[in-house]
Amino acid sequence: MFPPKALLGNDRSMAPQSPTAAGPLVAIGGAEDRTSDLEILKQVFSLSQPDSREVAVIATASGIPEQILPIYATAFGRLGASRVHALAIQSREQAADARNVTLIRQSGVIFFTGGDQLRLTSILGGSPVLEAVRTRLATGAVVAGTSAGAAAMPGTMIYNGCATDALRKGGVNMTFGLGLVAGLVIDSHFLARGRFTRLMEVGASNPEQLGVGIGEDAGVIIHPNRVLEAIGPGHVVLIDSRELAHTNIAELSMGEAVSIEHMILHALVSGHGFDIDARRYLDADALATCLAEAP
């Protein structure tokens, strides 16, 4: 019913952009293996360009960067990183520090740890460090994040929500995210914490945005041509509201139950994919074709 976004050109809007030369994003649902087979981290690292094997790990989201940074440093070291820059970045001042900017500029992989996505946005929003991350993404670096580091990637993010039933008006709390990808919303720990209703509430409030729910030890590569690729042993659940027929959300008082007529649900396993703009599920063969055709 609705035309693919890629057919429409509007540089100033925040609609999904047409494909540009850029690096991949990798959103991870949290609790990925960091000490054993490193399946997901291995895939993150393997996406980096051969001449760009430095890794910057940004632990802004975490309240315990001194505990989490060495774990990732060891993991990426095992995977072959030439250097790992462990960046705690716990304040606005550090987010403006030229030394941190320099280390990000020279990294081929930039990884956001988990923690609290409001720490990420309130400390990094509008900062030189965030601009450096965007610039590196635009010039081919891999930008990855787990848990809060995944949830914060879109232009708008969820930072809190009712655990039992978020499908009540106002059941999720949202604000501006890091703005690394347009046209979707990301929720992590998706199956373990039963977060379906959170993405349904978002989809009811604005059906344009694809809901991407990522399970633990699962991830999704967002390729520069805006094709998603599921990775890892877990699931990636998609909630597509574009063809929503009706919702009562605008008629309700805060806290009342939201009705939804017609959302589309997918569950991707490793090797399957999804074309964000065409809203097309891709099995392994179709995904391979899509990725082979990419510039």
Added chain:
Amino acid sequence: MFPPKALLGNDRSMAPQSPTAAGPLVAIGGAEDRTSDLEILKQVFSLSQPDSREVAVIATASGIPEQILPIYATAFGRLGASRVHALAIQSREQAADARNVTLIRQSGVIFFTGGDQLRLTSILGGSPVLEAVRTRLATGAVVAGTSAGAAAMPGTMIYNGCATDALRKGGVNMTFGLGLVAGLVIDSHFLARGRFTRLMEVGASNPEQLGVGIGEDAGVIIHPNRVLEAIGPGHVVLIDSRELAHTNIAELSMGEAVSIEHMILHALVSGHGFDIDARRYLDADALATCLAEAP
């Protein structure tokens, strides 16, 4: 401290885009004069291209389109519109209707009425009507909106908030907006309803986004070169959090009081302006220079 966004190129991110040929946006704080001097509506109409004097009024936000549409039809008729298309668009089906898309495509002014911004997003999100509006904006049409029609313009919007003190974690409710402009958040009825704390809460959650609070019978033209121009008898208040030094928001439980160290506040009157990306206040002379230099 932070570099202007326009210096950084990243087409895929949701950072503010570099200037492109496009029409102006006009965000109005609500309760603009619709029957007497029409000061603000006159300015909206005067921005339209001389060969493009048809006006589409979209009343999706309103629960009483049959009452509000004739008022705007009369007002734009008085101002010289060659035709006024009164589009109630109250359902997802109507938002996909090819006749509505055609009328928007042929209009030089597209005007969103007030009402409820969640009606706008839940009905128009991802629809052909919204795509047509974006395409017309990109090709030079004026897109204006009042109250809810202004609040919904950015990529992320406020749709509800605590009336007395929104500067508590979760004190505003937000979701994806219409995506017509990046890098800012808009609140309407700003002075009459004392909404300063709403924009402060948003700025604390993500300091990148400029807070634009528009008073009643006031408006702001967002020129294609990303310069704001205040219009009308009322005030436009800006809350600039880019140089935020510290906030405790990530450390709080929901409902607890948010601390903020260092936000910058401006109040623009008619004829004054502000460069969004350079974060520069423009008096009347500086604004004239900025607008004269625009492509």
